[in-house]
Structures are given as structure tokens and as C-alpha cells.
Amino acid sequence: MLRHNVQAALQPGMSDTPLCLLEDYRLEEMLRSPHRFIRPEPEAEQRSALQWRHRVQYAVSHAVNAFYSLDPEVRKEVPVQYLLEKWWPRKATGFESVLHYWDVKNKITDELSLAIAMNDDLKHPTILFEQWRTELPTLSMHLSMIFQAAWQPEGWDSLLIQKYMVVHDPNVVEAFQHMVSVFCWEAFGKLPGMIEIYCLLEGRKIRCIPGRQSLVRSMDYIRLIRDSIPSIEKVDSDQFTVQDKARVHDEVDRWRSETEPKKNWLM
Secondary structure, eight states: OOOTTGGGEEOTTSSOOOSSEEEHHHHHHHHSOTHHHHSOOOHHHHHHHHHHHHHHHHHHHHHHHHHHHSOHHHHTTSOHHHHHHHHSOSSOTTSSOHHHHHHHHHHHHHHHHHHHHHTTTOOSOSEEEEEEEEEEGGGTEEEEEEEEEEEOOTTOSSOEEEEEESSOOHHHHHHHHHHHHHHHHHHHSSOOSEEEEEETTTTEEEEEOOOHHHHHHHHHHHHHHHHHSTTTTTSOGGGSOHHHHHHHHHHHHHHHHHHOOOOOEEO
């Protein structure tokens, strides 16, 4: 079991409020759908898109948590479809149409079942839907993350980190990879052995194997985000102005074009 330097990872409420705290879920909401800053959608359409995606993510997260909370032998007798149905939205409110509601439900059910089946060899999660916080001394900040599922497969001395997303978003995928790498290095003294991201509606599985070179890039990315977002320890993500969000996208795009790293993604 991975234990090295685990004291650096603190559950919320166990230490004083940090000078600067970056939370993964707030950053993700800022990074989604950059096109809306260029061609703003009507406010009603933005709310509708957020509503159905959030409701589906809620169902997926609860289903994954419930499934992996079961004993491995019990999981064989409990279809993930049954658990997903328990939390799935009962009405099509917030979806584009009734047809869209059923298309999303069928696709998510199929892809989540497939993802679960592919992970049949994983028995007991090391971390399951827990929020953790760690200090980044070199950046004078704290980093907070919600880990959906983290495993230490037999024979590994590092973690396999998994994330289940409803809709693929390259900005969110990139941010998650960088945040996980930095978090694990600072909190556990080791990079994750592998990061897996399931994008369910697209049926995509993205794998990343971090290394020392990519860690330098990840640190630069977190520093960029810290310097681009004003007062991130005081302002909720939905209170940032359009200009604030656009600046974050512009800075990330500029930084990405300047660094051009070697590819380490396995699609």
C-alpha cells in the first residue's frame, strides 16, 4: 500500500485556510466550452446544457461510487445498470428533447458497463470519491482534488487514477492530468503510474503515463493557472467574469503553443 509522505495529503478542515487554494471542480467549470467566450450562447441554452450534463454526471458518480463500494464478489451479481438507474434523472427536464434524454441514457449505460467490465481485475480501491488537499510549497499554494477512484494494482508501487466524465473536453482532460501528477508527487512522493479518463458519451478511454519531464510541464501549468485566475481562494467559479475566463483560456492556449510537449497520451 502506498504510504510515502501521505501526511502531506490532508482532508478538508484539518488545517488552516491556505493563502491560495485551487480546487479541481472549480477549474474544470472555468475550462469547459471555450467557444462560449467567442460566440456567447443565449443564457437559457447555457443553463440547459449545464443542467443535463450535471444531472448525468451526478448519476454516473453515484453509480461508480456505489459499485466499487461493494465487495468484489458481490459486484459480479449487481449490474451497474441497476445502480445507474437509481440516480438517473426521472424526467427529461434540462435535456434538449425526450429523444436526447434516451440517447444519452442508453449511451452512458452501455459505455459505463463496458468500462466497469474492463476493470474487473481491480478489486479494492485505495481512494474512492474522497476529497484531498495538499500543499505545493514551491508554488506557495494548496491544491484540492476529488478522486473518483484510485487503485494500487498488485505489483504496483504507485497509483492508477481513474476519472469518469460524461462529455469529453480536451481542456478538462489536460487540466486533470496536470493536477493529478502534481498532487501525487507532492502528497505521496510518487507520480501516478497511470491516469485513465473515461469520456462516456464519446466512448473514449484516454490514458496518460506521467514522467519526470511531464511533471515539470505540469508544475508550469499549475503556476500558470494560479497566476491567471484572480483571487481563486475567495471567488466561486460561477462568479468569475467572462473576461476572467477568457484570459485563462488565452493563457493556456499560448502556453500550450510555446511548449509543444512530446505526446504521452494513449488514446
